[in-house]
Amino acid sequence: MAQDDIALIGLAVMGQNLILNMNDHGFVICAFNRTVSKVDDFLANEAKGTKVVGAQSLKEMVSKLKKPWRIILLVKAIQAVDDFIKKLVPLDTTRYFQDLKAKGILFVGSGVSGGEDGAPYGPSLMPGGNKEAWPYIKTIFQGIAAKVGTGEPCCGWVEEKAGHFVKMVHNGIEYGDMRLICEAYHLMRDVLGMEQSEMAQAFEEWNKMEVDSFLTEITANILKFQDNNGKYLLPKISDRAGQKGTGNWSAISTLEYGIPVALIGEAVFARCLSSLKDERIQASKKLMGPQKTQFEGDKKSFLEDIQKALYASKIISYAQGFMLLRQAAIEFGWTLNYGGITLMWRGSCIIRSVFLEKIKDAFDQNPELQNLLLDNFFKSAVENCQASWQWVVSTGVQAGIPMPCFTTALSFYNGYRHEMLPANLIQAKQDYFGAHTYELLANA
Template sequence: MMRECDIAVYGLGVMGSSLAKNMISHGFSVAVYSKDPGERQRFEAEQGHYHICSTVKEMLDQLKSPRCIFLMITAGEPVDSVLEELEWYLKPGDVVLDGGNSYYRDTKRRYEWSLKRNICYLGVGVSGGEQGALHGPSMMAGGSREGWEKTRHILQTIAAHVGEKPCCAYIGSDGAGHYVKMVHNGIEYGILQLLAEAWYFMKHSLHMTEKEITESFISWKNGKLDSYLVEISIRVLQKKDSDGTFLVDKILDVAGQKGTGKWTVLEGIERGVYLPTIYEAVSARNFSAKKELRSAGKEILHGSGQKVEMENPGKVIGDALLLGILLCYSQGLELIVKAAGEEQWEIDPEKLIAVWKNGCIIRSRLLEEIGQVHVTEKHPLLLDPVFSCQEELEPALRQINEKAVLSGIALPGMASALHYYDYYRMAQMPVNFIQALRDCFGAHTYQRVDVPGAFHTRWEE
C-alpha cells in the first residue's frame, strides 16, 4: 500500500472530525479512523471517501514514516486502551499526540511509558471548541521535544494565528501541555461565573430590561472587555425561543462540568496557591445541582431583599467585571508558575499568553496587556505596574458586592475576586490568632515576630 498520509486522526467525534477537516483544508493528507462505524459514515458523508479507515492497521499502513497519530478521544481509560492497541504496531520514532482533556498526571505516566519504547508522546491541550478545531484552535503541546519537532509544522499551520504568529507552542516536558490547558479551563470557569453574576445582578437586583442588559454587554465588547466570551454572551442574550421570548430564561439553572475546573482547584490546594474565584465557580456549579433544596430554601430562609439602585450600572458593573477577570488570569498564572517550578517545566508565561491570544475560549483584549508582564512566583500579575488601572476599578468591585449583599443575592465569584484582591493588601492577616489557638489545644507551636524559633505557651497558666 502507498504510504502517503502526513498524519492520522483517531476519533471522529465533534472535535476529531473538525480537526481532521482543518488539516485537510490546509493541504495535509489525513488518514482518519473511529471505532464507531456511525462516526466513520458521518465523516464520509461530509467529506467524501478520504482515507477513511476501518481498522487501526489500515490507518497506520497509510502513514508516512515517522508515523504521527493524533488521538481525539475521551480522556481517561479510553486513552490507555487505545495506546495498548497501538503498541502492537508502533515503531521507534513514531509520534502519538493526545488532544483530549487528559489529566496531566496521566499524561506524565504515558510519557514515561513512551520513553521505554522510544516512541514520541505529546499531550496537546486543544482549545476553541468545534469552530476553533475547524478554523484554527489554540494548542498547547507538552511532552517529547522530538515529537514536537516532527509535528510542529502541521500543528502550527492549522492553529489560530495573530498576524503571522501561530497560537500553538511547545510548553514543556511530560504533562506541561495538559497542565496549562487544565488551568486555562479553570480560568474559563471563573470568567463564566463572573459573566453570569453580572447578568444576574443586572436582571434580578437592578431589574434592568433585556435591552438595557444587552446594551451593557455590547458596550463592554467595544471596550477593554472585548473577548470571545463577552461576544457570545451577547449572542446568548439576543437569542429568542420559537414563542418570541428570550431563550436564556427557559434554560434550567443547573450547570454541567467535565472535571478540569475541579482538577485546577485541587492543584491550587496541593500547591498552596490561592484560587478563590476558580474555586467558587466550581462550587457554584456543584451547588446548582441542588435545585429542589434551593427552591425549598427560598420559601423557608429569610434575608435581606432591599431594592437597590446603581448610578451608571453599565460602567460600574463593567469595571467590576474587568477587575474580576483580570484577577482570574492572575490566579491561573500564579498556579502555572508555581507548578512549573515544582515540576521543573521551563514554561515561559509570556509565550503561553501569546498562545491564548486567539483561537481559545479565554482569548481577550486583556491578554495584550497581560502579555507585557514577566510573571514569576515572586512577581504575580496582580502586583505589576502595568495594572495600575486596578485603583480605578476596585471601587466598582466593592460596590457590586455591597449592593448584592443588600439585595440578598449571592455573587460568590465577585466576592471571591474582592477577597483575593484584599488578601494581597493585608500585610497582617488574622492567622496569628489561629496559631495561638492551635498551640493552645494541640501544642502545635508558633513563631514570633520579634524572636526567631518555634515557641509553645502553657495557655492555662
C-alpha cells in the same frame, strides 16, 4: 507505499473538525474511530470530496502512515488514551520496551481550545511532552492553529508534561470568567431591574472596553436571541449548570499545591449549587433573605460600577491562574514561557480577549514577575476599579444576590495587599490545643 501525513483517532465533533482543518491546510489525514461505522459515515458526509481517508482497524491505519507515525488521540482522558496506546504499541514490532519512550513512541499531550468553531477554522493548541516529537508535528500544529497579530500561530511548544496542565488552567480561568459574567448579569437583572434588550446593549458596549472578549461578545448575542415565537430564549433555559472535569481538576490542583486560586473553586462550587435545583425550589419557599426593593441610586453609574467590578475580578482570576502555573513549574522543574502561553490564548480559545495582550506585555517586560497584580498596568487598573468593586459587592450582599466570584476576588485582593493577616491567631490556637509550636516574626 504509505502516503498519509497523520492519523486522528476519535470522530466526535472536535475530531471531525480538526481533520477538516488539516485537510484544508494540505495535509493527508487517516481517520479512525473505535466504532468503525463512524468512519464510513464521516467519509460519506462531512469529509465527502476531501482527501481524508479512513481505516477499518488500527493495523490498517498505521500501514497508511508515513514514518515516523504521527497519531492524534482525541478521545476521553486517561482510560481511553491508555487503551489505545496499549493497542498501538504491539503494532510497532521493532520495539518492546516498558515505557513509551523506550518503545520509540514520542508522546505529546496537547491542550486544544476553541470549541466546535475553533477546530475547523483554527484552534488554540498547547502541546507539551517529549520534545523530540516537536519537529515532526510543528508544521501541522502551527499550520492549523489560529493566527493573531501579523500571523503568529496560537501554538508553541509548552514544556515537558505541561501541555495539558496549561489547558487545565485555561479551563479553570474559563470557569471563573463565565461565572463572573453570570454575576454581573444577575446584578443587572435583579438589582437594576434591566430588561433583556438593555442588558444585551450593555454587554455590547462593554465588548468595546477593557472586558472585550469572546465571552462578553457571546453574552450579548445570547441575551438578544429570540425563539421562533419571538420570545427571548434565555429566561426559558434551566438554571442548572453542569460541569466537566477540568474545572474540578484546577480546583483540586490549587489545594494540592497550596495556591489560593479561590475564584476557580468558587466558580465550580457555584455550578454544584446550581445543580441542586429541586432543593433550591423548596428552600426558596422557606428561607428568607433581604426584602426586594427598588434600586434608588443612579442606575447608569451603578452599571459602570458593575463593569469595573467585572474587570477587576477578571484580573484576579488570571493572576490566580498564573500563580498556579508558576507553582506547578516549581514543583515539576518546568521552564514556562508565560508570555508565550498568553499568546496561545489570544486567538480562537474560549478565554480569548484584548485583555491577554496586556498580560503578555507584563511577562515580556518581566519574565520573573511573581504576580500580575505587581505589574504597573494591572496595579493601576485594579486601583482604579477598587471603589466601584467594593460598592458593587456591598450592594449585592445587601440585596441578597449570590456573588461568590466577585466577593472571593475582592477578598483575595484585600488579603494579598495586607502585610499582616490574622493567621497568627491560628498558629497560637494550634499551639494552645496541640503544642504544635509557633513561628515568631523576624522583628519580634
